[in-house]
Amino acid sequence: MRLGFFGDVVGRSCREAVARHIPSLRRRLGLEFVVVNAENAAAGFGITENTAGELFAAGVDCLTLGNHAWDQKEALTYIVREERLIRPLNYPAFAAAPGRGAQLFTTDRGRRVLVINLLGRVHMDSLDDAFAAVDRELEACHLGAGADAIVVDMHAEATSEKMAMGHFCDGRASLVVGTHSHVPTADAQILPNGTAYQTDAGACADYDSVIGNQKEEPIRRFTTRISQGRFKPAEGEATLCGVFVETDEASGLARRIEPIRIGGRLSQTVPDPTMAPAG
Ligand SMILES: [Fe+2]
Ligand SMILES: [Fe+2]
Numbered sequence: 001m002r003l004g005f006f007g008d009v010v011g012r013s014c015r016e017a018v019a020r021h022i023p024s025l026r027r028r029l030g031l032e033f034v035v036v037n038a039e040n041a042a043a044g045f046g047i048t049e050n051t052a053g054e055l056f057a058a059g060v061d062c063l064t065l066g067n068h069a070w071d072q073k074e075a076l077t078y079i080v081r082e083e084r085l086i087r088p089l090n091y092p093a094f095a096a097a098p099g100r101g102a103q104l105f106t107t108d109r110g111r112r113v114l115v116i117n118l119l120g121r122v123h124m125d126s127l128d129d130a131f132a133a134v135d136r137e138l139e140a141c142h143l144g145a146g147a148d149a150i151v152v153d154m155h156a157e158a159t160s161e162k163m164a165m166g167h168f169c170d171g172r173a174s175l176v177v178g179t180h181s182h183v184p185t186a187d188a189q190i191l192p193n194g195t196a197y198q199t200d201a202g203a204c205a206d207y208d209s210v211i212g213n214q215k216e217e218p219i220r221r222f223t224t225r226i227s228q229g230r231f232k233p234a235e236g237e238a239t240l241c242g243v244f245v246e247t248d249e250a251s252g253l254a255r256r257i258e259p260i261r262i263g264g265r266l267s268q269t270v271p272d273p274t275m276a277p278a279g
């Protein structure tokens with residue numbers, strides 16, 4: 001099965017990039033299932049029904065979230081109605097967080113894809129243990145038995161925590177990919193037991209920016225320590241950043257992972273769909 005995963009969509013120009021590129025990428029790469037992290041879709045802060053609707057209309061199958069999940073209060077009720085939108089799994093039990101942190105989807109071709117969204121605890125607002133939470137999900141739904149593919153979005157600040165999560169899930173998930181840092185890392189690989197991994201997918205954002213925001217306010221805060229306004233998404237053409245993963249039909253493990261960068265100012269790379277998997 002061929003999957004696409006794209007990192008944090010930041011504001012309008014990035015939603016437009018999703019609408020421009022996802023339908024053609026789906027055709028060109030034969031993507032059966034597409035996941036997008038949408039925690040910054042609504043002007044950089046959270047998600048609304050309208051912004052989610054734009055992404056679904058572009059052909060996205062599942063939206064994941066992160067530390068900005070509830071910036072727009074309507075998300076608290078919208079997520080209850082929309083099963084294709086998932087939030088981090090590891091909220092404390094007493095939070096009674098609405099919606100789901102993991103969801104099993106069925107593709108048009110009848111195959112089952114489990115998507116799990118986690119929030120890291122290092123340099124973040126600390127939730128419950130993401131490792132224990134994902135372990136419960138993976139033990140309840142074995143790759144190759146309960147699901148044909150399993151995608152884990154590890155939304156976290158620390159590279160080490162994301163990498164540890166990759167190895168923790170190695171052999172039990174098709175893909176573990178990081179989000180939140182908004183810059184793609186150059187470490188796409190298949191881990192020793194068959195899980196595809198990249199520390200951060202990168203954002204779908206205008207990269208003439210500071211992690212997707214217009215530059216002036218972040219620079220002012222760094223140089224003066226005085227905030228003079230909100231962060232606003234940069235509005236130039238976005239680069240859509242993510243990964244392409246091909247899984248083995250029987251085991252659900254990865255046979256191939258390659259980065260995707262299309263549009264905007266980053267160096268461009270789109271996998272050749274006809275190429276045989278490496279190794
Ligand atoms: Fe983000
Ligand atoms: Fe985030």
